[in-house]
Amino acid sequence: MRIVLKIGGSIVFPNKIDVDIVKNVSKQIVSLSKNHEFLIVVGGGAIAREYIGALKYLGKDDTFLDFIGMEAACLNASLFMAGLGDKAPAEISRNFKHALTTLQIGRIPLLGGTHPGHTTDAVSSMLAEFVGADLFLRFTNVDGVYDKDPKKFSDAKKLAKISHEKLLEIVQDTRAEAGVNAVIDPLAAKILKRAKIKTIVVGKDEIKNIKEVIEGKHKGTEIS
Numbered sequence: 336m337r338i339v340l341k342i343g344g345s346i347v348f349p350n351k352i353d354v355d356i357v358k359n360v361s362k363q364i365v366s367l368s369k370n371h372e373f374l375i376v377v378g379g380g381a382i383a384r385e386y387i388g389a390l391k392y393l394g395k396d397d398t399f400l401d402f403i404g405m406e407a408a409c410l411n412a413s414l415f416m417a418g419l420g421d422k423a424p425a426e427i428s429r430n431f432k433h434a435l436t437t438l439q440i441g442r443i444p445l446l447g448g449t450h451p452g453h454t455t456d457a458v459s460s461m462l463a464e465f466v467g468a469d470l471f472l473r474f475t476n477v478d479g480v481y482d483k484d485p486k487k488f489s490d491a492k493k494l495a496k497i498s499h500e501k502l503l504e505i506v507q508d509t510r511a512e513a514g515v516n517a518v519i520d521p522l523a524a525k526i527l528k529r530a531k532i533k534t535i536v537v538g539k540d541e542i543k544n545i546k547e548v549i550e551g552k553h554k555g556t557e558i559s
């Protein structure tokens with residue numbers, strides 16, 4: 336399978352770099368690469384929020400803040416350069432064509448941000464469409480898609496399997512602002528729907544067993 340793997344910034348950079356997770360995930364990906372093709376997108380995490388918060392306070396506009404978030408995500412993605420060994424790319428891909436070329440020479444493309452105005456979820460979904468991925472696998476600090484915001488509503492229910500239409504319905508009212516996060520960026524939800532890409536949203540606890548998640552054994556949400 337050709338798989339776009341999105342690793343939430345909150346996983347690799349919760350408040351400082353988690354080197355153990357980076358090592359663990361890299362090892363799994365190198366091993367799974369014998370049977371699958373991976374493209375990895377990494378989010379901005381706490382380092383992005385720290386810079387975005389400071390520069391917002393200092394008066395910078397949202398597009399500038401987006402550029403900073405993109406840089407932070409690229410920095411986080413570069414953490415995987417070490418663990419991927421011979422499979423590591425020469426540089427972080429800043430656009431989808433570079434990522435595809437990297438994949439074609441037998442390396443694992445690494446991406447952070449690509450363009451202001453969206454999140455690395457949107458990057459992942461566009462990349463998945465562009466390379467014709469079979470699966471978009473998204474690990475983050477929310478363990479699946481809920482029928483309403485679990486941080487606001489204690490009776491929110493996690494959904495095991497939903498359609499792309501339902502996902503879009505759940506996320507469409509999210510604000511477009513640097514650093515703001517819904518369970519998935521609404522733009523990403525739209526692209527996943529139009530390209531009909533099978534998606535799995537899982538929590539960070541399950542990142543230690545990527546093989547099982549790919550095989551459908553997980554506690555997250557499948558969108559198809």
Ligand code: UTP
Pocket residue numbers: 342343344345377378379380381383400401402403404405408447448449450451452453454455456458475476512513514515516
């Ligand atoms: P993300 O929102 O994707 O990273 O990027 P995150 O906050 O770590 O999200 P999770 O936890 O991985 O899901 C951080 C910010 O960088 C900017 C946006 O402002 C975004 O909120 N960004 C990122 C862009 O403007 N364009 C991109 O292509 C990527």
